[in-house]
Amino acid sequence: MIKLFTQAGCNSSRKAHQCFRDHDIAFEEKNFSSAAPTVSELKQILCLTENGLEDIISTRSQSYPAIADKLPDMSFNETLRLLCEQPQLLRRPIIVGRNKLQVGFNDDDIRQFIPRHIRRLNFQQTLVGLVDM
Template identity: 45%
Template sequence: MTVHGTEDIISKRSKAYAQLKTDLDELPMNKLYQLLQDEPGLLRRPIIIDDRRMQVGYNEDEIRRFLPRKIRKMELAEAQRKADMI
């Protein structure tokens, strides 16, 4: 579901990645899966998935897309109400 494959979910700034002595691009997928199970710190967090979308990493605006539309509309109305009070 990512544009650049597994590269998009690997945290290259993590301590686990810095200590890695393996080139992830050279690993077969089954070995990469095993490595990620053994070293979950290699994954960027959070990873949020629904039936249509995937969000990797923290971005507040993009994460809000996962809230139901009804909730987003209520929050927008509340923000607008507060803005009108100023």
């Protein structure tokens, strides 16, 4: 099952949520505004990243400047605990599938989470529409 990590008031999170609803894709949502991520969840996410913490920390967060100088000196576990305490430092949405990860919302990239048979059907419908033109 797809796990969607979101934050209240985040437009990109709303778009990801709506995309899954529009395609009738089952997902489990965890809103960081009401329930902070666990260390275990963050480790699961980090296992799927290419660049580790760089991929999930939001340097555009209002909280980032206060911790930016401290991050290089923090241990991995200290950084994970910090992210659990201050989830607003995480980029969002974070979408986790079986062996797939997407950080942030992108219309094209989110298609990887749409089952193949639905993507094929949509493609065939598009082709029929082009032929009818």
